[in-house]
Amino acid sequence: RKEVEQDPGPFNVPEGATVAFNCTYSNSASQSFFWYRQDCRKEPKLLMSVYSSGNEDGRFTAQLNRASQYISLLIRDSKLSDSATYLCVVNSPGGNTGKLIFGQGTTLQVKP
Amino acid sequence: DAGITQSPRHKVTETGTPVTLRCHQTENHRYMYWYRQDPGHGLRLIHYSYGVKDTDKGEVSDGYSVSRSKTEDFLLTLESATSSQTSVYFCAISNPQGASDTQYFGPGTRLTVL
Numbered sequence: 001r002k003e004v005e006q007d008p009g010p011f012n013v014p015e016g017a018t019v020a021f022n023c024t025y026s027n028s029a030s031q032s033f034f035w036y037r038q039d040c041r042k043e044p045k046l047l048m049s050v051y052s053s054g055n056e057d058g059r060f061t062a063q064l065n066r067a068s069q070y071i072s073l074l075i076r077d078s079k080l081s082d083s084a085t086y087l088c089v090v091n092s093p094g095g096n097t098g099k100l101i102f103g104q105g106t107t108l109q110v111k112p
Numbered sequence: 113d114a115g116i117t118q119s120p121r122h123k124v125t126e127t128g129t130p131v132t133l134r135c136h137q138t139e140n141h142r143y144m145y146w147y148r149q150d151p152g153h154g155l156r157l158i159h160y161s162y163g164v165k166d167t168d169k170g171e172v173s174d175g176y177s178v179s180r181s182k183t184e185d186f187l188l189t190l191e192s193a194t195s196s197q198t199s200v201y202f203c204a205i206s207n208p209q210g211a212s213d214t215q216y217f218g219p220g221t222r223l224t225v226l
């Protein structure tokens with residue numbers, strides 16, 4: 001079983017749509033959770049951290065369910081510029097190494 | 113954007129030759145990481161460093177070595193390049209404090225081994 005699992009997609013949605021991505025992680029001791037965005041042939045960039053109480057940044061909402069070891073990302077009012085791959089990321093627990101575990105990513109294509 | 117550069121950005125080399133990739137940061141972050149990214153595998157950690165001269169292996173370290181003689185520079189060496197090491201290599205930096213493990217990535221190096 002992969003440590004971080006995501007549906008690779010692609011998700012093809014029209015502009016203005018709401019789309020949700022999900023991710024599960026295997027190590028219940030993980031404490032830090034993130035969503036990164038990666039554009040084609042570019043480096044991953046932090047989209048948002050995910051907090052236990054859930055958090056929102058503009059059109060983006062992240063949720064964490066520790067009991068189910070499940071993380072979600074909701075994008076409202078999709079824009080063409082949201083087209084990218086979204087990486088679910090959790091920390092590797094044990095020792096202060098700062099190591100992160102990356103999912104393979106979910107590809108989103110927003111169409112006009 | 114975090115001050116991270118990688119060099120070279122693109123390289124084509126032949127099997128059996130040594131290759132060194134450089135990561136340079138201006139953020140004075142303590143931790144540095146080397147990843148490779150391949151279709152179907154996502155980002156995989158090769159080696160990481162938690163300080164000058166302090167390094168450790170990641171999940172795919174075979175065939176790679178690293179060195180960190182200064183805070184700002186982290187070198188990745190392919191001792192004898194193979195075609196299976198054709199990949200995109202990303203460097204990342206972080207300054208883990210408490211629960212904040214955010215990593216910031218360099219622009220990547222595309223390596224082709226013929």
